[in-house]
Amino acid sequence: xxxxxxxxxxxxxxxxxxxxxxxxxxxxxxxxxxxxxxxxxxxxxxxxxxxxxxxxxxxxxxxxxxxxxxxxxxxxxxxxxxxxxxxxxxxxxxxxxxxxxxxxxxxxxxxxxxxxxxxxxxxxxxxxxxxxxxxxxxxxxxxxxxxxxxxxxxxxxxxxxxxxxxxxxxxxxxxxxxxxxxxxxxxxxxxxxxxxxxxxxxxxxxxxxxxxxxxxxxxxxxxxxxxxxxxxxxxxxxxxxxxxx
Amino acid sequence: xxxxxxxxxxxxxxxxxxxxxxxxxxxxxxxxxxxxxxxxxxxxxxxxxxxxxxxxxxxxxxxxxxxxxxxxxxxxxxxxxxxxxxxxxxxxxxxxxxxxxxxxxxxxxxxxxxxxxxxxxxxxxxxxxxxxxxxxxxxxxxxxxxxxxxxxxxxxxxxxxxxxxxxxxxxxxxxxxxxxxxxxxxxxxxxxxxxxxxxxxxxxxxxxxxxxxxxxxxxxxxxxxxxxxxx
Numbered sequence: 001x002x003x004x005x006x007x008x009x010x011x012x013x014x015x016x017x018x019x020x021x022x023x024x025x026x027x028x029x030x031x032x033x034x035x036x037x038x039x040x041x042x043x044x045x046x047x048x049x050x051x052x053x054x055x056x057x058x059x060x061x062x063x064x065x066x067x068x069x070x071x072x073x074x075x076x077x078x079x080x081x082x083x084x085x086x087x088x089x090x091x092x093x094x095x096x097x098x099x100x101x102x103x104x105x106x107x108x109x110x111x112x113x114x115x116x117x118x119x120x121x122x123x124x125x126x127x128x129x130x131x132x133x134x135x136x137x138x139x140x141x142x143x144x145x146x147x148x149x150x151x152x153x154x155x156x157x158x159x160x161x162x163x164x165x166x167x168x169x170x171x172x173x174x175x176x177x178x179x180x181x182x183x184x185x186x187x188x189x190x191x192x193x194x195x196x197x198x199x200x201x202x203x204x205x206x207x208x209x210x211x212x213x214x215x216x217x218x219x220x221x222x223x224x225x226x227x228x229x230x231x232x233x234x235x236x237x238x239x240x241x242x243x244x245x
Numbered sequence: 246x247x248x249x250x251x252x253x254x255x256x257x258x259x260x261x262x263x264x265x266x267x268x269x270x271x272x273x274x275x276x277x278x279x280x281x282x283x284x285x286x287x288x289x290x291x292x293x294x295x296x297x298x299x300x301x302x303x304x305x306x307x308x309x310x311x312x313x314x315x316x317x318x319x320x321x322x323x324x325x326x327x328x329x330x331x332x333x334x335x336x337x338x339x340x341x342x343x344x345x346x347x348x349x350x351x352x353x354x355x356x357x358x359x360x361x362x363x364x365x366x367x368x369x370x371x372x373x374x375x376x377x378x379x380x381x382x383x384x385x386x387x388x389x390x391x392x393x394x395x396x397x398x399x400x401x402x403x404x405x406x407x408x409x410x411x412x413x414x415x416x417x418x419x420x421x422x423x424x425x426x427x428x429x430x431x432x433x434x435x436x437x438x439x440x441x442x443x444x445x446x447x448x449x450x451x452x453x454x455x456x457x458x459x460x461x462x463x464x465x466x467x468x469x470x471x472x473x474x475x476x
Contacts, residue, residue: 094375
């Protein structure tokens with residue numbers, strides 16, 4: 001089978017007020033792979049992820065998604081974002097509506113999904129993440145782990161082709177990290193394409209098929225996860241792994 | 246004791262003066278806040294616009310209006326505009342329409358600037374993550390505003406808007422200087438007729454206080470109802 005590089009990043013650069021955060025990043029992602037992005041804080045991991053769905057506008061370079069350069073002007077970015085689910089560190093559930101409406105409103109309004117169909121899907125997904133009985137709860141009534149599981153479902157409601165996770169467990173109390181990682185692990189096993197910025201080295205090593213080490217705005221190393229963790233080459237990666245493992 | 250008797254006597258005898266004054270004060274405050282809110286919303290949108298000239302214009306307007314006395318603005322509208330040929334028409338069935346119009350226009354222009362700031366800060370107080378999350382699942386900027394940000398901003402905005410109305414009730418006393426028969430103006434009439442300055446002022450202070458206090462309670466009550474069940 002031909003490698004379907006459905007998401008390609010070419011020469012991506014990003015500066016904030018003259019500070020270069022990403023320096024000429026080129027890589028690509030294939031369907032069904034799970035990629036972890038690790039690296040020290042300030043290395044540009046989150047910025048890289050946020051450039052993929054243009055929450056940050058790249059300074060230079062292009063993001064080619066399903067054969068379309070989504071950085072080009074006049075591209076309907078809203079359409080592309082529907083196919084790229086995103087999960088945030090701070091959950092960002094919509095505070096003004098309950099869990100169910102967090103899930104069904106966007107599909108109904110944007111994709112014109114019939115209401116009963118959206119409801120059925122929402123209930124099914126909530127069940128799978130163990131949140132079925134909290135459908136009527138408001139976000140402030142949920143724990144961090146519960147919020148994050150709902151946030152993952154919210155992204156899944158749009159039937160994304162790829163899921164972007166921006167440090168999904170970093171704002172969680174330690175005892176809640178497991179429940180979120182389990183959901184992500186299940187998702188990976190079902191074949192969802194995932195790009196995960198994470199500090200969870202065990203997740204990177206055991207769940208993701210490939211790991212990218214991003215430091216100083218550059219891809220320092222990009223290899224199958226086991227290889228990267230067992231045989232790190234660049235000295236920066238070696239010293240990073242020594243600190244975190 | 247004599248003083249309170251004076252107050253009671255004045256209030257009953259000149260009851261019609263005070264009622265007319267209260268009515269006119271409330272009319273002016275209500276219209277000014279209403280118009281000020283509509284214009285203020287537009288001004289807030291300009292203030293947050295991505296188009297630089299609009300943003301600059303709105304910022305300049307807001308800063309200038311907030312940085313000059315309402316009295317001066319009122320005088321500009323009432324005395325200044327006619328000098329350059331802009332006059333408010335008289336309408337036969339509404340007595341004193343041109344004065345009222347000038348008063349309401351000046352107060353609205355003033356209120357607009359404050360309301361714009363209330364709305365802007367109300368919107369910007371909503372966590373930016375809400376907008377990002379909405380954009381990330383495919384909402385357009387305006388959809389995200391309408392469905393996610395504004396419903397949350399309204400809960401910040403409405404109480405402050407209520408306070409603005411209460412402020413307007415007090416501030417509107419200034420229109421008495423251009424001869425609008427508001428509460429303050431009618432009180433001066435009572436003083437002119439009776440020479441009971443202290444008692445009259447005490448009455449009017451009490452009336453203003455009752456209006457603002459009741460207004461404040463009403464707002465607090467609405468605030469509680471709105472936050473019911475929400476975190």
